Amino acid sequence: xxxxxxxxxxxxxxxxDRPKTNFLGLHEKLSSGRDIxxxxxxxxxxxxxxxxxxxxxxxxxxxxxxxSGLAVLNQTESAQDRVESQLIRAKELAxxxxxxxxxxxxxxxxxxxxxxxxxxxxxxxxxxxxxTYLFAGVNTTEKPYTELRDANGDITAVTFNADSSGEIxxxxxDGTYVTVNTPGSNMFNLKNGPIAALIELRDDLxxxxxPAIRSSHDKVGDAFDNVLNEHIKIGSKTARISxxxxxxxxxTVDLTAYLSKIQDADIAELAVQLGMNExxxxxxxxxxxxxxxxxxxxxLT
Amino acid sequence: xxxxxxxxxxxxxxxxxxxxxxxxxxxxxxxxGIEGYTRQTTQLGSGGSIETPWGQIGxxxxxxxVMRSRDALIDxxxxxxxxxxxxxxxxxxxxxxxxxxxxxxxxxGIGARMDSFFNSWQDLANAPESSQARLALREQAQGLVDTFxxxxxxxxxxxxSINTQVVNVADRINDISSRxxxxxxxxxxxxxxxxxxxxxxxxxxxxxxDELSDLVDIKVIGRDEGGIAVYIGSINLIEGPxxxxxxxxxxxxxxxxxxxxxDPGGNELKLNNGRLKGLxxxxxxxxxxxxxxxxxxxxxxxxxxxxxxxxxYTLEGETDIDFFDAxxxxxxxxxxxxxxxxxxDKIAAASxxxxxxxxxxxxxxxxxxxxxxxxxxxxxxxxxLITEVGVDSRFAIxxxxxxxxxxxxxxxxxxxxxxxxxxxxMVDMIKYEQAYRAAARMxxxxxxxxxxxxxxx
Numbered sequence: 001x002x003x004x005x006x007x008x009x010x011x012x013x014x015x016x017d018r019p020k021t022n023f024l025g026l027h028e029k030l031s032s033g034r035d036i037x038x039x040x041x042x043x044x045x046x047x048x049x050x051x052x053x054x055x056x057x058x059x060x061x062x063x064x065x066x067x068s069g070l071a072v073l074n075q076t077e078s079a080q081d082r083v084e085s086q087l088i089r090a091k092e093l094a095x096x097x098x099x100x101x102x103x104x105x106x107x108x109x110x111x112x113x114x115x116x117x118x119x120x121x122x123x124x125x126x127x128x129x130x131x132t133y134l135f136a137g138v139n140t141t142e143k144p145y146t147e148l149r150d151a152n153g154d155i156t157a158v159t160f161n162a163d164s165s166g167e168i169x170x171x172x173x174d175g176t177y178v179t180v181n182t183p184g185s186n187m188f189n190l191k192n193g194p195i196a197a198l199i200e201l202r203d204d205l206x207x208x209x210x211p212a213i214r215s216s217h218d219k220v221g222d223a224f225d226n227v228l229n230e231h232i233k234i235g236s237k238t239a240r241i242s243x244x245x246x247x248x249x250x251x252t253v254d255l256t257a258y259l260s261k262i263q264d265a266d267i268a269e270l271a272v273q274l275g276m277n278e279x280x281x282x283x284x285x286x287x288x289x290x291x292x293x294x295x296x297x298x299x300l301t
Numbered sequence: 302x303x304x305x306x307x308x309x310x311x312x313x314x315x316x317x318x319x320x321x322x323x324x325x326x327x328x329x330x331x332x333x334g335i336e337g338y339t340r341q342t343t344q345l346g347s348g349g350s351i352e353t354p355w356g357q358i359g360x361x362x363x364x365x366x367v368m369r370s371r372d373a374l375i376d377x378x379x380x381x382x383x384x385x386x387x388x389x390x391x392x393x394x395x396x397x398x399x400x401x402x403x404x405x406x407x408x409x410g411i412g413a414r415m416d417s418f419f420n421s422w423q424d425l426a427n428a429p430e431s432s433q434a435r436l437a438l439r440e441q442a443q444g445l446v447d448t449f450x451x452x453x454x455x456x457x458x459x460x461x462s463i464n465t466q467v468v469n470v471a472d473r474i475n476d477i478s479s480r481x482x483x484x485x486x487x488x489x490x491x492x493x494x495x496x497x498x499x500x501x502x503x504x505x506x507x508x509x510x511d512e513l514s515d516l517v518d519i520k521v522i523g524r525d526e527g528g529i530a531v532y533i534g535s536i537n538l539i540e541g542p543x544x545x546x547x548x549x550x551x552x553x554x555x556x557x558x559x560x561x562x563x564d565p566g567g568n569e570l571k572l573n574n575g576r577l578k579g580l581x582x583x584x585x586x587x588x589x590x591x592x593x594x595x596x597x598x599x600x601x602x603x604x605x606x607x608x609x610x611x612x613x614y615t616l617e618g619e620t621d622i623d624f625f626d627a628x629x630x631x632x633x634x635x636x637x638x639x640x641x642x643x644x645x646d647k648i649a650a651a652s653x654x655x656x657x658x659x660x661x662x663x664x665x666x667x668x669x670x671x672x673x674x675x676x677x678x679x680x681x682x683x684x685x686l687i688t689e690v691g692v693d694s695r696f697a698i699x700x701x702x703x704x705x706x707x708x709x710x711x712x713x714x715x716x717x718x719x720x721x722x723x724x725x726x727m728v729d730m731i732k733y734e735q736a737y738r739a740a741a742r743m744x745x746x747x748x749x750x751x752x753x754x755x756x757x758x
Contacts, residue, residue, distance in 0.1 A: 001717070002717050002718070002722065002725075003717065003722060004340075004716050004717060004719075004720025004721055004722045005333060005720065005721060005722055005723050006333070006334075006716045006720040006721070007713050007716040007717055007720055010709070010712060010713055010716065011713065014709060038397070038400045038401070038404065038691075038694070039400050039403070039687055039688070039690055039691025039694060039695075040396070040397070040400055040691050040694035040695040040698055041691075042691075043688050043689075043691030043692040043694075043695055044688070046687065046688065046691050047684055047685075047687070047688035047691070049405075050405060050412050050683075050684045050687060050688075051684055053405070053407070053412065053413065053416070054412065054416055054680050054684070057413075057416035057417070057420060058416070058420075060420075061420040061423050061424075064423070064424065064427070065423055065426075065427055068427035068428070069427075130428070131430070132430050132656075132657060136657065137655075137657070138651070138653070138655040138656075138657040138658040139655045139656065139657060140429075140430055140655075140656055140657030141430055141656040141657070166653075166655065166657070166658060168429075168657055168658070168659060169426075169659070169663065170423075170426065170427060171423060171426070171663060171666070171667075174670075175667075177663070181657075295723065295724065296723065296724040296727045296728070297723060297724075297727060300727055300731070
């Protein structure tokens, strides 16, 4: 087979270039720490990477949503705590007030304290969280409860503003929404809620009417039960989404590990390949130098 | 002629012939490194014979001609693989540029920006009364829009630069054609063993044909009456000394200036291989495909977000407000509406006129994965696009490598036939030198024989 000098040079050049090209590829992976530096390195893998990134971003957002929802729920729960303790005190006062050992001036004093409790509960009903009213349904920028006062400045009635129902939902999983607010009507229902009961109790104390006091004591008790029930519901909601948040934390770790597996380079393996490549390169260059030296011209002198 | 003077002539002819042969050897050695040089071999033949009473006797040596070692079949193989290599080399180069345009990092790239954009709708849903959340949302939207612009513009400028190359290549083809045609004027056709070949000119023509084969898919046909014809597919580009030109027409389609190519017959140029084919396919098919996909994405985004946004209520109780400017739906021009740009509070989060309602914000954030684009979500659609970019790029890179190997093989084979081997030339040089010396010896011998005769008294 006939071999021309140029053939030899072409082949040598190609065989020396190949390990050099390989070296460039390995070097890029080593210095970036990534197996996938562009889509063509691994198109399918690159697609997977995008999918996982999108998922991680979504989960991060759900975590934020849960955090935000928990803040509202926690505020609601602490408001409920306060209402409950106020109502317990009111019940105690009702019992004392219904006792025959008390006289009308005692009852007036007790009514004073009940009035104070009433004011507290009213201000809790208009509680603000982050600049918005907690119990105003979706009309969060308008005060939900407005009171009417008599000539002495005492509350006679309370009205409910606009439409303070309406749910505010947060998405905590794909297509899963959680209502994070508590409409005022669930807690401060004007027909049989704490406010009405307290007004009645106070007025009954002021009018010195023992049977009425007993009846409004029961009403306060009912109102307390309602608030407590609502409180328990919220408690279980909080627990549920907290659990979801924990699951997300675990999932994030898993996904991140998976992402790394696809994306990141195995440094040890690359180092080995680099070493092998160097051996090949040296061999190619060494062989080349031997070949180009052998020439008839040298021998013909 | 016979006799002593015949002998002298024979010696002279041998000297001349072998000196000539040495000349050819010297030429080969000097030109050994030149690109495209075809080695030449002196064809020495018998210088005829004469009749004598004792039978025919030979009259020495003569130079029959100079053979040029070229194999037309190997040339064809080389040129075919050059054409494929040119096609895929071009595509591989451009696709790697395109890949770089779409590169996704953790917070840049259309995918990441889309995620952030839709996420900020949920942040708004968490605090629907907040102007702060609206400002953040608007910023994310702007980032997304800017990214659309950036990539779309990069694609357009890549297409434009490819167009410039198309024009350059077309001009080069026309230039090479005329040079080949003028060479054809003085060169014969497919004859390999012609006696009076212009080897330099033939080498030059072959070099030009090689270059042409990289640019377009050519078929070289020798003509019996001399000269060669070159075809691109069924189009006759060069016929002997006549070169037919490709013509170029500029068209403008909005922001892109496209040069359309026409064959000598006036029809739009259709190619099967070569750099030009690669360029045209990139410009008109591949890159356009990616642009179209981007546009589909931006149009869907504008249409869907706007339709839900218009049904929502702003902080001031207004409704029917566009989020994106409805007049600009393509990826290069998509923009936020003037309303939103002027006042972020005009971003509607609520489904009813209540500040704390976040219904629309929730609905809009759900658009990211809703099956709005041929049954896929927008994020999914985008993921598919970049996977395709990766696959296309990978395929181009691999094809380039494959055809590179093939071309290299063909080049090696061609070298095997046409290349100079210095060792071989050395041997020939010794051969001819010895023959020359022997011929000279013969001349002096015959000279002394003549001397002997002349000194007879």
